[in-house]
Amino acid sequence: MTAAAPLIELRHISKSFGPIDVLQDISLKVHAGEVLCLLGDNGAGKSTLIKILSGVHRPSAGEILLDGRPVAFASPKDAQTCGIATVHQFGGTFPLMSIGRSFFVGVEPTKGWGPFRVFDRKRANTIAVQAVRDFGITRIDDGDRLVGGLSGGERQSLAIARAVHFGARVLILDEPTAALGVKQAAHVLRIINEAKRRGLAVIFITHQVTHAMAVGDHFAVLIRGAIAADFRKGERTREEITDLMAGGEIMAHIEAAIEGAHADT
Numbered sequence: 621m622t623a624a625a626p627l628i629e630l631r632h633i634s635k636s637f638g639p640i641d642v643l644q645d646i647s648l649k650v651h652a653g654e655v656l657c658l659l660g661d662n663g664a665g666k667s668t669l670i671k672i673l674s675g676v677h678r679p680s681a682g683e684i685l686l687d688g689r690p691v692a693f694a695s696p697k698d699a700q701t702c703g704i705a706t707v708h709q710f711g712g713t714f715p716l717m718s719i720g721r722s723f724f725v726g727v728e729p730t731k732g733w734g735p736f737r738v739f740d741r742k743r744a745n746t747i748a749v750q751a752v753r754d755f756g757i758t759r760i761d762d763g764d765r766l767v768g769g770l771s772g773g774e775r776q777s778l779a780i781a782r783a784v785h786f787g788a789r790v791l792i793l794d795e796p797t798a799a800l801g802v803k804q805a806a807h808v809l810r811i812i813n814e815a816k817r818r819g820l821a822v823i824f825i826t827h828q829v830t831h832a833m834a835v836g837d838h839f840a841v842l843i844r845g846a847i848a849a850d851f852r853k854g855e856r857t858r859e860e861i862t863d864l865m866a867g868g869e870i871m872a873h874i875e876a877a878i879e880g881a882h883a884d885t
């Protein structure tokens with residue numbers, strides 16, 4: 621028997637913007653229930669890669685496979701319909717909306733009929749609060765609260781819970797923990813583990829090696845648009861991962877340079 625096809629796979633993806641080659645020959649696989657950490661220094665091409673996966677950009681070459689079948693996304697809506705959800709740094713939710721309302725943007729539950737249909741606020745609130753609770757976030761208990769009043773970690777939790785509630789199978793997180801404190805980042809990491817337990821394929825972009833090591837099963841490091849390393853949990857030490865994330869430079873050398881700059885002043 622052959623193993624199940626990866627839930628999502630990239631084959632030989634390249635991307636150029638005019639004369640600028642941003643990604644070269646990227647091949648990656650993520651299985652259901654697995655977290656892939658996408659690492660790399662600023663400008664390495666991480667966000668461009670996930671924009672291709674989420675239908676924002678078209679690849680210049682290569683293909684995307686979902687459940688082993690080639691797919692092409694003409695728009696972000698297309699990718700969403702195929703179960704690919706992307707959550708950005710600040711959760712992508714709407715600060716001036718209530719929690720319940722933001723949860724259902726575009727898919728509002730209504731009661732009544734025809735022109736008399738109204739947004740069912742109570743039902744929306746109950747569902748949104750429950751969905752977040754199912755991820756272990758118990759401090760959100762009032763769906764009428766404004767999203768803008770939530771902490772960064774709570775917003776991320778809400779955005780992830782929303783994606784999973786509406787049937788996402790692939791969850792892409794572009795630096796969700798970047799602006800968070802220690803406790804809030806821990807919340808988000810716990811939610812990533814929960815999404816994994818539920819069988820989603822997760823692609824997690826981070827600059828923090830501790831966060832990557834806390835949840836990653838599989839790691840890919842991008843350096844100047846190409847995959848410089850691709851390894852599984854336990855195959856590299858923390859120091860090796862840190863050096864790769866710095867674009868392949870030895871971190872000790874970088875630290876020595878910083879020390880030198882201090883000494884000069």
Ligand SMILES: Nc1ncnc2c1ncn2[C@@H]1O[C@H](COP(=O)(O)OP(=O)(O)OP(=O)(O)O)[C@@H](O)[C@H]1O
Nearest residue numbers: 637640642660661662663664665666667668669842
């Ligand atoms: N639309 C575009 N047109 C031209 N160049 C682009 C475009 N989008 C991205 N780039 C370039 O592609 C490179 C990779 O950018 P990208 O945003 O993917 O990096 P990143 O790995 O996400 O970096 P960071 O860690 O800073 O978020 C950069 O040099 C960027 O300037």
Ligand SMILES: [Mg+2]
Nearest residue numbers: 666667668794
């Ligand atoms: Mg980026």
